[in-house]
Amino acid sequence: MDMSENWKEDVAESEEFDFPPDPADDFEWVPATKEVAGNMPDLPLETWQSPSTSRREFLRGVVCSGVAVSAASYLWAGNSSEARAAVRGVERLVTLNINGKNRRVDVAPNETLAHTLRYKLGLTGTKIGCNRAECGACTVLADNTTIYSCSTLTHQSRGKKITSVEGVAAPDGTLHPIQQAFIDELGPQCGFCTPGQVVAAVGLLKKNPKPTEDEARRALSGNLCRCGAYDHYLKGVMRASGRA
Amino acid sequence: MTDVMHSFDLFAPASIEEAAKLLDKHGKEAWIVAGGKDSFDWFKDRVKRPSAVIDITGLKQLHGVSDKGNYISIGALSTLSEIEDSSLLKKNFPLLVEAAGRVASPQIRNSGTLGGNVAQDTRCSYYRDGFPCYRAGGNTCYANTPTAMNREHALFEASRCVAVTPSDTGPALVALEADMVIARDGKTRTVSAEKFFIGPATDITRMTVLEKGDILTEVRVPKKWAGAKQYFEKVADRETWDFALVNVAMVAKVSGGKVSDVRMACGGVQCTPRRLSNVESLMKGEKVGAEMETLAKRVAARGAKALNYNHFKIPLMGNLAARAVRSLA
Ligand SMILES: Cc1cc2nc3c(=O)[nH]c(=O)nc-3n(C[C@H](O)[C@H](O)[C@H](O)COP(=O)(O)OP(=O)(O)OC[C@H]3O[C@@H](n4cnc5c(N)ncnc54)[C@H](O)[C@@H]3O)c2cc1C
Ligand code: SF4
Ligand code: FES
Ligand code: FES
Numbered sequence: 001m002d003m004s005e006n007w008k009e010d011v012a013e014s015e016e017f018d019f020p021p022d023p024a025d026d027f028e029w030v031p032a033t034k035e036v037a038g039n040m041p042d043l044p045l046e047t048w049q050s051p052s053t054s055r056r057e058f059l060r061g062v063v064c065s066g067v068a069v070s071a072a073s074y075l076w077a078g079n080s081s082e083a084r085a086a087v088r089g090v091e092r093l094v095t096l097n098i099n100g101k102n103r104r105v106d107v108a109p110n111e112t113l114a115h116t117l118r119y120k121l122g123l124t125g126t127k128i129g130c131n132r133a134e135c136g137a138c139t140v141l142a143d144n145t146t147i148y149s150c151s152t153l154t155h156q157s158r159g160k161k162i163t164s165v166e167g168v169a170a171p172d173g174t175l176h177p178i179q180q181a182f183i184d185e186l187g188p189q190c191g192f193c194t195p196g197q198v199v200a201a202v203g204l205l206k207k208n209p210k211p212t213e214d215e216a217r218r219a220l221s222g223n224l225c226r227c228g229a230y231d232h233y234l235k236g237v238m239r240a241s242g243r244a
Numbered sequence: 245m246t247d248v249m250h251s252f253d254l255f256a257p258a259s260i261e262e263a264a265k266l267l268d269k270h271g272k273e274a275w276i277v278a279g280g281k282d283s284f285d286w287f288k289d290r291v292k293r294p295s296a297v298i299d300i301t302g303l304k305q306l307h308g309v310s311d312k313g314n315y316i317s318i319g320a321l322s323t324l325s326e327i328e329d330s331s332l333l334k335k336n337f338p339l340l341v342e343a344a345g346r347v348a349s350p351q352i353r354n355s356g357t358l359g360g361n362v363a364q365d366t367r368c369s370y371y372r373d374g375f376p377c378y379r380a381g382g383n384t385c386y387a388n389t390p391t392a393m394n395r396e397h398a399l400f401e402a403s404r405c406v407a408v409t410p411s412d413t414g415p416a417l418v419a420l421e422a423d424m425v426i427a428r429d430g431k432t433r434t435v436s437a438e439k440f441f442i443g444p445a446t447d448i449t450r451m452t453v454l455e456k457g458d459i460l461t462e463v464r465v466p467k468k469w470a471g472a473k474q475y476f477e478k479v480a481d482r483e484t485w486d487f488a489l490v491n492v493a494m495v496a497k498v499s500g501g502k503v504s505d506v507r508m509a510c511g512g513v514q515c516t517p518r519r520l521s522n523v524e525s526l527m528k529g530e531k532v533g534a535e536m537e538t539l540a541k542r543v544a545a546r547g548a549k550a551l552n553y554n555h556f557k558i559p560l561m562g563n564l565a566a567r568a569v570r571s572l573a
Pocket of ligand 3: 127128129130131132133134135136137138139148149150151
């Protein structure tokens with residue numbers, strides 16, 4: 001089939017076809033650079049980018065066009081997505097609520113949330129350390145509770161409000177008190193575990209704005225730090241508590 | 245090293261009837277997933293590769309903790325964190341709250357379910373790594389050889405397989421005389437927690453009575469032990485993420501300094517949570533105190549058959565039993 005601008009009309013006219021509702025109709029195209037920026041102000045990309053298109057930029061481009069194609073190929077899949085999920089397996093084109101925005105993504109049944117965030121949405125702040133629920137680098141919030149995104153199917157996150165580390169700062173770019181406190185307390189060493197530590201600490205303060213040191217230690221106990229900067233992170237949480 | 249999961253069809257039924265239909269249709273290829281904290285490791289390691297994965301988290305009637313008069317009902321899909329935070333359970337069964345709170349890590353407790361915790365498979369590292377052992381349908385046990393690493397394995401009731409139950413909530417539910425409600429083909433049946441867990445002599449390929457097609461819907465904890473003295477303790481190599489080397493769960497009624505009734509169970513020492521019936525019988529009717537502690541310590545692990553590297557579990561069991569007794573003083 002020729003995918004011209006008006007291919008829908010072409011099909012409708014030529015085959016007198018009654019179209020099923022189009023799940024891609026409300027699909028919003030967002031330019032790739034905006035996607036990574038999330039809630040942060042636009043970064044001056046030129047300052048660090050190589051003269052040719054960066055690899056990340058390239059990957060994002062390919063992934064996005066993949067989304068558009070599969071949106072078309074799932075057009076024919078019937079009506080109620082709930083009934084479909086029960087009988088024919090889950091719909092691949094899903095809406096996820098990530099950092100306060102609805103995002104339409106093509107998601108494979110066996111895909112983890114960490115994978116979707118990093119490789120489909122360009123939200124690479126979420127790290128994958130162990131990929132088996134044993135380190136915490138991939139911690140995100142689902143409806144304000146911490147989960148390991150490496151060990152959660154993306155399809156299981158539908159209908160939940162997901163917050164990744166990109167979403168914890170204020171819309172104007174002001175850092176979350178936890179982020180500021182981690183900087184002030186020289187929290188990170190290598191920094192690989194930091195996004196997970198930030199999200200775990202933010203999750204704690206949402207539930208318990210004034211934790212005791214023991215409560216904070218327990219809340220961060222699911223986040224491994226290979227550099228052993230635990231006490232710095234703990235001090236950061238205590239510094240930020242009550243101000244979140 | 246882990247891989248992405250094998251490819252499978254994912255189903256998200258919204259009712260038990262739909263789930264039952266799917267389980268029936270896909271038979272041996274069907275695999276129930278709740279929190280997935282046990283399942284996804286199997287899939288990523290490519291050791292288990294079911295082609296139809298059924299995500300049951302959409303079954304609303306399987307969520308939540310509620311008071312039903314004679315018993316407290318805990319939906320199989322309640323997360324371990326929900327159990328930890330439940331004021332109803334804190335008031336009645338602190339033992340279970342404590343046990344759930346000692347599982348894995350906060351993030352795992354936030355998505356891991358009670359149903360998944362009791363239905364999880366053993367953590368024998370040979371088996372988990374895909375060795376074709378007895379439990380995997382083969383004809384040898386890799387953990388029970390002179391050179392094998394078996395410090396985490398069983399002291400009791402070995403029958404070809406020497407793997408242990410990994411669950412922290414299991415011993416607590418056995419001590420509390422909980423009942424497990426299982427749905428199949430539109431009917432439900434109830435099995436006591438003690439009978440729910442099965443050893444290798446009964447079926448070497450399963451850890452529980454659950455067969456393909458069964459859905460655990462609910463755990464009922466009778467009020468019998470509400471308000472009684474309760475004790476839970478777990479010893480593991482590290483505080484977070486780690487499975488119990490040995491854990492102990494006890495409920496006891498004490499009046500006038502004497503134990504009138506008691507149940508005690510240990511995890512990590514055999515394939516099912518082990519009732520310490522000899523400790524129980526020496527405690528009943530006796531005065532709480534140092535002598536009872538000494539006796540409990542002496543008999544707790546009686547009959548243990550240690551492997552090459554797990555002798556340490558014998559004094560560990562004794563000490564945990566003694567500490568449980570001490571908590572009554
Ligand atoms: C790093 C790590 C550390 C851990 N540490 C501990 C620990 O210290 N103590 C401990 O007890 N556990 C521990 N676990 C295990 C984990 O806590 C439990 O496996 C978890 O509670 C499982 O719940 P789930 O819902 O995620 O299980 P799932 O993976 O969804 O399910 C586990 C199994 O149960 C079956 N199942 C689940 N729900 C039902 C149901 N309603 N009906 C029928 N079958 C069902 C599934 O088919 C599957 O076979 C650990 C796991 C990891 C990954
Ligand atoms: S202990 Fe059981 S699970 Fe482990 S290798 Fe032996 S037979 Fe397999
Ligand atoms: S990457 Fe998810 S816990 Fe390690
Ligand atoms: S700062 Fe390096 S792992 Fe935590």
